[in-house]
Amino acid sequence: MSDLLLSARSLTKRFGGLAAVNDVSVDLFRDHIHAVIGPNGAGKSTLTNLLSGDLPPTSGSITLNGTETAGHSPESISRLGLGRSYQKTNIFLPFTVWDNVRLAAQSRERHWPWNPLRWIGSAQAMAGVNQRCERAIELAGLTHRSQTVAGTTSHGEQRQLEIAMTLATEPTVLLLDEPLAGMGQAEAESMIALLQKLKKDHAMMLVEHDMDAVFSLADQLTVMVNGQVIASGTPAEVRSDPLVQAAYLGEDHA
């Protein structure tokens, strides 16, 4: 049995009267891809934001690698081993690909802003950081673009860069919010291959609209509608669930 790295219980997030996420529980295991699907506005991104600390939950608990993290800051959750990518590309546009990833890798060095030695040494001369950075860039397939300014790369490359930055922090849990969004056929295929490669060492939650990708990658599926989980199980179970067919898969998968 794989090990449980993240366990969320009864997560609820209310914005005024609206429950964007309502009593949702998710377990993420190493060597498992857990896909979350649902129509727009179902609460998938809000769920991701609750797990990553970008939003504090109204109620519920989250255990990440043995630590209770509900309501913690994004930076402390990141340091406990959670890495996330964003639905809308969220990178450092004016920096080179290398500097984007290097900055992410540097966050895992012991860093204390008040240490004057950190004010005068060269950031580019941190051997451990450079190694992690190089590995993450290579894994994401961006080695040939490492000296390119991020803002001038293609959309697909920026999505790859999102993943590379996330990997550079060496997380155990990965939350990927629509990594395939807006990608061309070839780009999507190489991203899917990358996710498959990453699966072995990570517990992964994948929010994705591309159903072909979801059904080919996911070990487990959770379907959300209006903030609630309406079905959860293996892809085969979910596919045959009448509720799911009516609510979501209806038109193109009936």
Added chain:
Amino acid sequence: MSSPKAQLEKLPRSVQVLLALGAVALAAFPLVPSDSADFYLQMLSQMMILAIFAMSLDLLQGVSGLVSLGHAAYFGLAGYALAFLTPADTPISLWWALPVSALGAGLAALVIGFFVVRTHGIYFIMVTMAFAQMVFFLFFDNKELGGSDGLYVNFRPDATLFGWAGIDLENKTTFYYFTLAMLVAVYAFLRRLLFSPFGRVLAGIRVNEHRMRAVGYGTFGYKLAAFTLAGTLAGVAGFLWAAQTGFVNPDLMGFHMSAHAIMMVILGGMGNFAGAIVGAFAFEYVMHFFKDLTKHWQLLMGGFIVLVVVFAPRGLLGLSEKFQRRRGVNSDE
């Protein structure tokens, strides 16, 4: 997507040459015989001090993306510290008055920063200004603190070190060279800082603070450290200013002083410290030029700033890059 405008962090060769020539010219200036040498020595000393002040603000404004409209508070506080520390009948030792004054300003920045660094954007601007106004009126309204008239600094600090009295700051030329040395030292330090692990984090916070937190940086601590360091360096400048002019008044920490520093940084070009130096000299030079021309100099000054912002949005240093691109030379690609 349009190509994002990176700040001119790596300086084009033309700018490097310009800075080197400028430093040589400043070093050589006192050797040129002139009837009004004293006047120009004082003026250039003040420009160099303001350049240090502008660089300290650039650490916040250009590097970290924190536009402080109250940076003069720390400049003025260190100046007042020297005025209070200097006894009525004898000079004080430079070697402890300077660190104490600068660190005092830094301590004030640490305390104020603890509150202001939590805010963002327009609120940050407002709150830094509010705190600076509080400091201003604290001194303006208190006779014991000099009131609106300010205080005299009775002696320039004494730089005697272990019995060696080679540096006499009462001598205008010596003070000038001391200020030049401080300018070069602060510049060299900040340039190293810019490419250090700490400096890279500050740049990351400027570009995308949200993402910095998502990859694990506690950005509050970094911003507070930057605010404190900037306040300390502003204190170095304020200390030199008080020593140079021999007197302090609340205007040193007033709104105009803060606003001038912002304009100097914008004028020269943000985020690389060289721009702050160029901006400080250009600002002061143009201001003196207009002052000689007309008593309505502020109108001309305003027009000048508008022109620069419209035609050189990346400051005077940005222009140098523009010309270089046009010639097809680009040293830092």
